[in-house]
Amino acid sequence: xxxxxxxxxxxxxxxxxxxxxxxxxxxxxxxxxxxxxxxxxxxxxxxxxxxxxxxxxxxxxxxxxxxxxxxxxxxxxxxxxxxxxxxxxxxxxxxxxxxxxxxxxxxxxxxxxxxxxxxxxxxxxxxxxxxxxxxxxxxxxxxxxxxxxxxxxxxxxxxxxxxxxxxxxxxxxxxxxxxxxxxxxxxxxxxxxxxxxxxxxxxxxxxxxxxxxxxxxxxxxxxxxxxxxxxxxxxxxxxxxxxxxxxxxxxxxxxxxxxxxxxxxxxxxxxxxxxxxxxxxxxxxxxxxxxxxxxxxxxxxxxxxxxxxxxxxxxx
Amino acid sequence: xxxxxxxxxxxxxxxxxxxxxxxxxxxxxxxxxxxxxxxxxxxxxxxxxxxxxxxxxxxxxxxxxxxxxxxxxxxxxxxxxxxxxxxxxxxxxxxxxxxxxxxxxxxxxxxxxxxxxxxxxxxxxxxxxxxxxxxxxxxxxxxxxxxxxxxxxxxxxxxxxxxxxxxxxxxxxxxxxxxxxxxxxxxxxxxxxxxxxxxxxxxxxxxxxxxxxxxxxxxxxxxxxxxxxxxxxxxxxxxxxxxxxxxxxxxxxxxxxxxxxxxxxxxxxxxxxxxxxxxxxxx
Numbered sequence: 001x002x003x004x005x006x007x008x009x010x011x012x013x014x015x016x017x018x019x020x021x022x023x024x025x026x027x028x029x030x031x032x033x034x035x036x037x038x039x040x041x042x043x044x045x046x047x048x049x050x051x052x053x054x055x056x057x058x059x060x061x062x063x064x065x066x067x068x069x070x071x072x073x074x075x076x077x078x079x080x081x082x083x084x085x086x087x088x089x090x091x092x093x094x095x096x097x098x099x100x101x102x103x104x105x106x107x108x109x110x111x112x113x114x115x116x117x118x119x120x121x122x123x124x125x126x127x128x129x130x131x132x133x134x135x136x137x138x139x140x141x142x143x144x145x146x147x148x149x150x151x152x153x154x155x156x157x158x159x160x161x162x163x164x165x166x167x168x169x170x171x172x173x174x175x176x177x178x179x180x181x182x183x184x185x186x187x188x189x190x191x192x193x194x195x196x197x198x199x200x201x202x203x204x205x206x207x208x209x210x211x212x213x214x215x216x217x218x219x220x221x222x223x224x225x226x227x228x229x230x231x232x233x234x235x236x237x238x239x240x241x242x243x244x245x246x247x248x249x250x251x252x253x254x255x256x257x258x259x260x261x262x263x264x265x266x267x268x269x270x271x272x273x274x275x276x277x278x279x280x281x282x283x284x285x286x287x288x289x290x291x292x293x294x295x296x297x298x299x300x301x302x303x304x305x306x307x308x309x310x311x312x313x314x315x316x
Numbered sequence: 317x318x319x320x321x322x323x324x325x326x327x328x329x330x331x332x333x334x335x336x337x338x339x340x341x342x343x344x345x346x347x348x349x350x351x352x353x354x355x356x357x358x359x360x361x362x363x364x365x366x367x368x369x370x371x372x373x374x375x376x377x378x379x380x381x382x383x384x385x386x387x388x389x390x391x392x393x394x395x396x397x398x399x400x401x402x403x404x405x406x407x408x409x410x411x412x413x414x415x416x417x418x419x420x421x422x423x424x425x426x427x428x429x430x431x432x433x434x435x436x437x438x439x440x441x442x443x444x445x446x447x448x449x450x451x452x453x454x455x456x457x458x459x460x461x462x463x464x465x466x467x468x469x470x471x472x473x474x475x476x477x478x479x480x481x482x483x484x485x486x487x488x489x490x491x492x493x494x495x496x497x498x499x500x501x502x503x504x505x506x507x508x509x510x511x512x513x514x515x516x517x518x519x520x521x522x523x524x525x526x527x528x529x530x531x532x533x534x535x536x537x538x539x540x541x542x543x544x545x546x547x548x549x550x551x552x553x554x555x556x557x558x559x560x561x562x563x564x565x566x567x568x569x570x571x572x573x574x575x576x577x578x579x580x581x582x583x584x585x586x587x588x589x590x591x592x593x594x595x596x597x598x599x
Contacts (some may be wrong), residue, residue, distance in 0.1 A: 038417035042410040049470035050436045053444035067450045117335040131343045139531035145556045148348045155368035198421045251440045253531045279446045294440040
């Protein structure tokens with residue numbers, strides 16, 4: 001979030017003339033105490049909700065704890081379980097990787113393609129931008145229920161195609177272990193790709209038009225223009241979104257939970273749904289904290305890899 | 317048809333025809349499913365089996381009052397509105413105060429504070445969810461709208477502070493200084509000078525926070541488990557699992573949820589899109 005904001009000292013504002021000879025506590029009151037009073041309420045709330053519980057998650061991950069009563073310290077037992085024994089964890093982690101590879105490719109290809117199309121037209125471009133963005137503002141429960149119907153094996157799109165003479169697509173995409181997770185990813189992507197497209201479109205509109213004119217004079221085809229002017233021009237945006245999407249891929253919860261609750265029989269479980277089940281269905285709050293911690297670890301690992309590659313001189 | 321003729325006119329415009337065709341296909345992909353929901357919302361439940369995706373042959377408007385009643389929309393809308401209003405008020409006032417202090421009062425340690433919020437905002441909900449839930453239960457804040465509002469304020473405020481700060485940094489200092497010379501204290505400067513000057517940024521943040529709170533699922537599911545406190549979203553989730561066979565009913569409920577979001581989004585879309593893309597929030 002808010003990565004576009006820069007972190008740093010803000011410029012000094014001009015101040016009214018300070019009366020000479022003020023006692024120093026009055027000055028530090030104005031310069032230090034009052035500014036901190038303005039940030040204090042939100043800081044307290046942030047510590048109470050985010051930072052405090054995040055730190056205590058480290059402790060609870062080392063315990064066996066049902067959520068009520070005292071937590072029993074068991075050292076690294078939870079993590080040993082995750083690493084060596086828990087097959088459900090392993091499957092969920094592999095599902096997160098599958099999710100990652102889906103979301104690093106499909107939405108990017110579709111939205112780059114669409115943004116490239118849209119950047120060239122004038123008439124109606126506002127309409128297309130708005131229309132393609134609409135799915136992004138809908139709540140996940142709505143998107144999920146719409147597509148649960150459309151993907152239904154008896155009444156959805158598949159049977160409709162079958163009645164038109166295109167057989168074989170009337171399958172229970174969400175109900176079969178082999179296809180459940182991909183079907184969920186497809187639905188999430190229906191909701192998500194318009195957002196990416198609008199970001200890419202905004203970046204494309206910042207490319208200097210002279211570059212396109214130069215390419216045209218050189219006789220570049222449209223594809224060459226896209227490949228050698230557009231893509232390099234918006235590369236910072238693409239790379240940044242690849243990073244964000246990779247992080248989000250380890251945190252996914254909503255669509256999986258709403259559409260299948262990780263089913264059938266755990267086939268579409270991801271780490272996010274495992275945390276939920278362990279904490280609130282099985283009351284293994286200590287183990288759930290440990291899983292949550294590993295999710296944050298993977299998200300942090302993505303950032304570390306990104307920074308490492310950049311330091312190695314990759315232009316990302 | 318003038319539009320079509322111009323589209324296929326030879327020359328420069330001609331070359332854009334494939335763009336329009338592909339974009340129209342993508343729009344059909346994006347909006348087609350919404351059209352199907354609209355169609356199904358007015359079909360008789362029995363006729364959906366014969367005609368699950370097409371245009372309705374009869375119009376059964378009673379689906380709407382039925383869905384409103386069974387879906388308990390009066391209560392859930394009230395709950396969602398309380399959450400939205402409370403969270404937006406909290407984020408704008410407390411986040412606005414912090415942004416003002418960092419941007420205009422030259423807060424000592426402001427850079428470190430921004431870094432703190434940056435780290436805090438990138439911590440995944442799943443990391444602190446479990447300890448937070450059991451802490452909130454001890455404090456009696458589970459199944460309590462106010463308890464959830466506090467969480468929403470905490471989760472949404474970093475984004476608000478970043479966006480408001482970058483707006484406030486760009487304001488000219490003249491008005492503030494004039495007010496200070498007239499003897500206003502910092503609180504009066506904030507409420508009487510800064511707020512009226514920077515309402516566009518506050519509106520953008522307010523819209524983004526409203527949408528994210530209105531649509532939020534995970535925290536609302538975990539922290540509000542009693543039916544009387546369900547939000548529009550969590551109630552719809554339960555509703556669809558109870559009435560999964562009755563597509564007419566669930567479609568009518570879906571339309572009632574989609575329409576208000578679309579009306580607000582379409583009337584303020586530039587501000588929405590700017591805010592959402594700056595926030596980089598995945599919904």
